[in-house]
Amino acid sequence: MGVSTDYLRSAAEVIGAASTLRDAAALWRARDPAMRVVLVDAMDMRDETPALRLGARNVYLASSNGHCWTVTDRADDTTALILTQD
DSSP states (O other): OOOOHHHHHHHHHHHHHSSSHHHHHHHHHHHOTTSEEEEOOGGGGTTSOOSEEETTEEEEEEEESSSOEEEESOGGGOOEEEEEEO
């Protein structure tokens, strides 16, 4: 699937402005139903580097082969967004 710089900019606006992380995920899923959006506890992602830092919220790019998930820094490989909040 992959994402562009404009895509990430739009995601940052929506995710950063939402009142809760759950609302952010719901809003982005409504905007792009093809993109998986997963909420994860921030502690589970402590060893990963976020693609976006939005105050207390972080967005990680992930890819999947249909079974295994991998956090990636390659926008071209992105099939999901992982959201966390401190």
